[in-house]
Amino acid sequence: MSEIRSKARHRRSRTALAAGVPLAxxxxxxxxxxxxxxxxxxxxxxxxxxxxxxxxxxxxxxxxxxxxxxxxxxxxxxxxxxxxxxxxxxxxxxxxxxxxxxxxxxxxxxxxxxxxxxxxxxxxxxxxxxxxxxxxxxxxxxxxxxxxxxxxxxxxxxxxxxxxxxxxxxxxxxxxxxxxxxxxxxxxxxxxxxxxxxxxxxxxxxxxxxxxxxxxxxxxxxxxxxxxxxxxxxxxxxxxxxxxxxxxxxxxxxxxxxxxxxxxxxxxxxxxxxxxxxxxxxxxxxxxxxxxxxxxxxxxxxxxxxxxxxxxxxxxxxxxxxxxxxxxxxxxxxxxxxxxxxxxxxSGAGPRGSIGTASTASTKAAAATTLTVAKDGTGQYTTVQAAVNAVPANNPSRVVIAVKPGTYRELVKVPSNKPHVTIQGTGGSRKDTTIVYNNASGTPKPGGGTYGTGGSATVAVEADDFQARNLTVSNDFDEAANQSLSGHQAVALRTASDKVFLDSIIVEGDQDTLLLDTAAKDRLGRVYMKNSYIVGNVDFIFGRATAVIDGSVITLKKRWNGTSAGYITAPSTAANRRGILIANSTVNGGVSDRTFYLGRPWHAGGDASLDPQTTIRNTTLSAAIRTTPWTDMSGFSWKDDRFAEYKNTGAGAGAAGSERPHLTDAQAAGQEVSDWLAGWTPAAS
Structure with a gap:
């Protein structure tokens, strides 16, 4: 039977698509x-x-x-x-x-x-x-x-x-x-x-x-x-x-x-x-x-x-x-x-972590403890932190903190001895439930001293097997009103633990919005973020975690004075570990063309032993991305570390070159989502 034919084409030896992983x-x-x-x-x-x-x-x-x-x-x-x-x-x-x-x-x-x-x-x-x-x-x-x-x-x-x-x-x-x-x-x-x-x-x-x-x-x-x-x-x-x-x-x-x-x-x-x-x-x-x-x-x-x-x-x-x-x-x-x-x-096609992996869903759901939070007093607690405080130390099973719609202006910390915690908004939209505060690096602390970058986080997670779902975490620090402070780092969400699953959330701020850290330099900290939004302008996805941002939207934001200039990632990856992987996502925002870098190497504390890594693949890049998308930081050259792209599209994408390295198909086959997660299959619970 006749079909439309085209000229014979040579086939690449292998082209690996990003593996779809773990999502509801x-x-x-x-x-x-x-x-x-x-x-x-x-x-x-x-x-x-x-x-x-x-x-x-x-x-x-x-x-x-x-x-x-x-x-x-x-x-x-x-x-x-x-x-x-x-x-x-x-x-x-x-x-x-x-x-x-x-x-x-x-x-x-x-x-x-x-x-x-x-x-x-x-x-x-x-x-x-x-x-x-x-x-x-x-x-x-x-x-x-x-x-x-x-x-x-x-x-x-x-x-x-x-x-x-x-x-x-x-x-x-x-x-x-x-x-x-x-x-x-x-x-x-x-x-x-x-x-x-x-x-x-x-x-x-x-x-x-x-x-x-x-x-x-x-x-x-x-x-x-x-x-x-x-x-x-x-x-x-x-x-x-x-x-x-x-x-x-x-x-x-x-x-x-x-x-x-x-x-x-x-x-x-x-x-x-x-x-x-x-x-x-x-x-x-x-x-x-x-x-x-x-x-x-x-x-x-x-x-x-x-x-x-x-x-x-x-x-x-x-x-x-x-x-x-x-x-x-x-x-x-x-x-x-x-x-x-x-x-x-x-975000939704291809294999799912939630299919083929559950044997006792009804039993486990019944075993999970649910604590409710509501500002109007209709829940068990009126603040998120009060619910976290109520989680028993070293709890053996999942505790879901169900947060009713509202704006919760508070600091939340999930300490390392409270694993298996889920904080979940119960509204119809992730915008309905917001946890927000406005600390920054240099903000005075109660009792003396000032906060550092990590200490400025609105929500700080130090416990393993943490999940957040269907909510917004924000830092609304006013840079224009605080020009006297030496630094404007203001973290919305900090994770410093392993097996963190962030599903359908918004994380928004300006500088240093999302800090993906580990408990220590020699500790593994895996983070999987899916179907989410991240908003910021300077180094706003940063840290030493092994982190995947998959099927999400990264929104570029102008600086406090209306200018367009910024950096998306600032990894501080330890040697022999994986850093930040952005896959199957979109980068956009109302900023000027060619004003944002994809990233730069953060050698925290001047540590030359670090080997920062960012890979951005199968992602749509807006015209805001510079034609030479990587840059140096604090005397460290990005060319000495690990920065690469693979099969990105959009007005901000560009051909491979010495200033814009691309993975080969063989290299890309070893830099898929599943490689980052290293045997962990995130599943919502």
């Missing part, structure tokens, strides 16, 4: 949190009550009753087993009985290109972000039904030929299957396509996946029969050339809230985006196309109806015509706003 599962704006599931021996049946994710069922056409199957629920009715080897994965995936199969390791296919022949009534799910299938994938043959493939990374069967006609090494191939749900996976770098829906496969839903770095993303059809019903929603299809998807003779193809992105300046160029072929009836709505060539095309025989889509920097064909169908006559759904789609998918 986000779907259609609703958050669902899981808890940590201790992975047991290989092929071990779960003894505890089934976690919430194990009861999840498909939406879209996979939820429709047909062909003797009522919806898609996978192996929910069978045992849960945990696998870490190819032999065990194949044993359970090919068994006649239903199973929930938790993949808790990297499993390498042997031989390369092997596709496990999955049988009916199976859920194959990655344990958080640890489930990787390398060098092969899955095959669902004729009649196979009720299968869920979820939360996995399937990657790297690529054999060196870009448009590979010899090796049919797909991530997931379906020939005559039905009722299949493919959800929250990261599929990339295979030898042919990423997903093939072939030979009358039907009742398929493909949702919340990342598909990238491949010639062919996603093919549907290859039959003259017009029977396939498929829903494709909330997928981030990035750096793929064709079949995004290509839909051939589909009876009903509902595509909505997808983000198709062709990044400028890379060797992979899109040939076309969504394609309706043959007798396909397609409804394409509320999707976002960035930089795509021929973003939407159709055959003269196909019907393609467009509603509410957005096209940015696209070229070539953008077509529609004919009549389609009403999906709501088959299933219910609510489409997200098109403008929200890139942000939703950058």
């Amino acid at each position: 599962l986000t779907a259609a704006g609703v958050m669902s949190y899981g808890t940590v599931f201790g992975v047991g021996a290989q092929a071990e049946a779960a003894a505890a009550a089934a976690p919430a994710w194990a009861a999840d069922t498909a939406d879209g056409f996979a939820s429709v009753n047909s062909l003797g199957q009522n919806g898609t629920y996978g192996g929910r009715d069978g045992k849960t087993v945990t696998v870490k080897t190819l032999a065990d994965l194949e044993k359970y995936a090919t068994a006649a009985e239903p199973y929930v199969i938790v993949v808790a390791a990297t499993i390498t296919m042997n031989p390369v290109g092997k596709e496990i022949k999955v049988r009916s009534d199976k859920t194959i799910v990655g344990a958080g972000t640890s489930g990787h299938i390398v060098g092969g994938g899955f095959f669902l043959g004729s009649g196979v039904h009720n299968v869920i493939i979820r939360n996995l990374t399937v990657r790297d069967a690529y054999q060196g030929v870009w448009n590979d006609k010899e090796h049919d090494f797909d991530a997931i191939q379906m020939d005559g299957a039905h009722h299949v749900w493919i959800d929250h996976n990261d599929l990339r770098n295979m030898a042919d396509g990423l997903i093939d829906v072939r030979k009358d496969t039907t009742n398929v839903t493909v949702s919340w996946n990342k598909l990238g770095n491949d010639n062919k993303a996603f093919g549907i059809g290859w039959t003259d029969n017009v029977v396939t019903d498929i829903t494709v929603h909330h997928n981030w299809i990035r750096e793929t050339e064709q079949r995004n998807p290509s839909t051939d003779n589909a009876a009903h193809a509902h595509l909505y809230n997808n983000f198709l992105e062709d990044v400028a300046g890379t060797t992979i160029k899109s040939s076309y985006g969504n394609y309706a072929r043959g007798k396909t009836k397609m409804l394409l709505e509320n999707s976002y196309f960035q930089g795509m060539n021929n973003p939407v095309i159709k055959d003269s025989t196909a019907s393609l109806v467009q509603k509410g889509n957005t096209f940015v920097s696209t070229t070539g064909r953008n077509e529609s015509g004919g009549t389609a169908f009403d999906p709501k006559s088959y299933y219910g759904y609510t489409a997200d706003r098109t403008a929200d789609v890139p942000g939703l998918l950058k």
